[in-house]
Amino acid sequence: MLNLIRSVLALLILAAAVPAHAALKILATTADWGALATELGGERVDVYIATNALQDVHRVEAKPSLVARARTAALVVATGAEIEVGWLPVLIQESGNPRIQPGTKGYFEAAPQVTLLEVPSRLDRSMGDIHPLGNPHVHLDPHNIAIVAKALTARLAELDATGAQYYAQRGTDFDARWTQAIARWESKAAPLKGVPVVVIHRDQAYLCHWLGLVEVAAIEPKPGLPPTTSYLASLVTRLSASPPRMILRNAYNDSKAVTWLSGRIHAPVVTLPYSVGGTPEAKDLFGLFEDTLNRLLAGGQ
């Protein structure tokens, strides 16, 4: 009898103890920050990713499922630079969760950690979908990932002090593997330097900047605006003389305009994952860059 009581008590204590060891709940706005949080947080974190690689992160709605996740999150990991401006503030407002309000420890943005490209000198919506703080698609330069990783490691340790040692160790380990990978990627990508490419939106800017690809044209006449037929025709005339080596398309982009242009100017369309999960090979952050490079190198032949 005593044994039974003991085991019941032990079970109760265990059950009560579980929440104390519960993983740190993270709401990541994109699969990339989700993957980074998993790399750094390992088993101490429980990551929910708000969007997938086939979605346009700017156009997401504040869905009930996301509000529910924001309610229980201890940390929000977002891109920032206002790319999530349409929905993340709504989630945070509706969440009733004071821990993740901007300005608190539970709110982390990647963009402020790095140097932003294309900060507009003039703001006017007639210029299209411009981002006042600069181009927010920062994750496609692996050097940015390394910087964000350091800041995120520090934030995790701050939020979950008992795991500080664990996060520091994982952070160092990730940094070592990542630095090695960057060196490998950069030597592999050497032939891409100076290669002319056409992009759809300005969301490849950091990738092109990193690899030295030259963006000779964008399919969107202005950021966020779809091309008109006359604009596409003018692109054909402009690009026929010296065609780009390839046309870059993200997995989430519509393929109609690029396919049309590709046929006219005889440059192949290269579909890039853009985000973790965008292609079957881009399973994690390493896979994302590995696959992006493989596709670029194959397409640039």
Next chain:
Amino acid sequence: MTRFQPVAALVALACGTLPAFAAAADDAAALRAELQALKNDYDTRISSLEARIAELEASPAPSAAAPAAAAMPVAAGEARSTAAAFNPSLSVILGGTYSNLSQDPGNWQMSGFIPSGGEVGPGERSFNLDESELTIAANVDPYFSAAVTAAISAEDEIEVEEAYFRTLALPSGFTAKGGRFFSGLGYLNEVHAHAWDFVDQPLVYQAFLANQRAQDGVQLKWLAPTDLFVELGAEAGNGEAFPGTRRDRNGLNATTLFAHVGGDIGDSASWRAGASWLDARAEERTYEDVDELGAPVLDAFTGKSATWVVDAIFKWSPQGNTARQQLKLQGEYMRRKEDGDLTFDMQGQGLVGAYASEQSGWYLQSVFQFRPRWRVGVRYDTLDSGTPDIALVQSGLLPAAAFPVLRPADPERISVMLDWNPTEFSRLRAQYAWDDARATDDQDRQFFLQYLFGIGAHGAHKF
């Protein structure tokens, strides 16, 4: 040197006393140092200016709007960073419609229902300037945020649509709101006019909530800590908004309770469903009617009014990519019970008798974004007025014809729309409706063209 001593003494005398002379010598040194510093300072300023000029000359000619910004002195920038940095976010929505109505909008009437007194119906013919919505919002401090939305009407009136504070730091999933705010009941009630999928509200909103119910009071919401979205809310207010009236009474004059649940079905679909209850009281809620001889009379209802709302919305996009395609399906059902007294001809005979009604209505609509920027939609509306119990009629005191507005009816309407959204900030819409709200058999065929433009802060992508 000695020869100059008297002169020096004279100078010293002229200057005043000897200590003053010593001080003057010190001052001269300080002055010299200051001059040198000034000179250095100017040197650096001049060289930096020269560098800037060189830089400006090297860069291409700025566009028309740029010089103003470039010529702005530094002081302006400093002023911006202090005084204006905390300015709230500002957004303005401009809207207007062109209406072509086959029936005279002056005699539009929702047959079978006590008029709500709101701005309901198809509006006026030809070009109309719709309300311009001005929203100003910001966090107040770490504990509260505040927002005000003012509607500037074509009649040069400013109406406070919403003006509320909201808590930021309550624990355990609680959020409190206070002031004037769109009540959380149903689905469409919280949606601002510029975000509606049709030019107008469903008939059931027009008949039961005077288009949209704004509560002057407080709201408390609680969100459950579960992966399934579960939200419970309660509101208490002064009860002034239809179907209630302002009463000379302390305390809670209208209560609303609501619950919403929601979630995802895979990557592509999301849903939300809810149930709400509104308890209001009316005191001499007047409305215009005509008596059996056709003379205008003012009638009034006094009593309890309870409304039930059931709402559901389902959205689908391929892999959740709303930029490409989206299908929306939504519907709401309302049922209202009113119990009290009806006064006939308040300003004349003033006959009072018991009144009870049970009325219902619903709409179902679907909007499909078939390609980026283009959407089509269809909506079906219907109402059932039921047959109200009017004691004045049942007792034989007055004929049923004395209450033409309350003659049993089932208004109906079908609307179709097409809209084009060049960007997130602009929308142009065409809508056609077959409206059978009137008691007569004359169907109103309504055609609308509408524009909606948003300037200022980026709007929210609410679900």
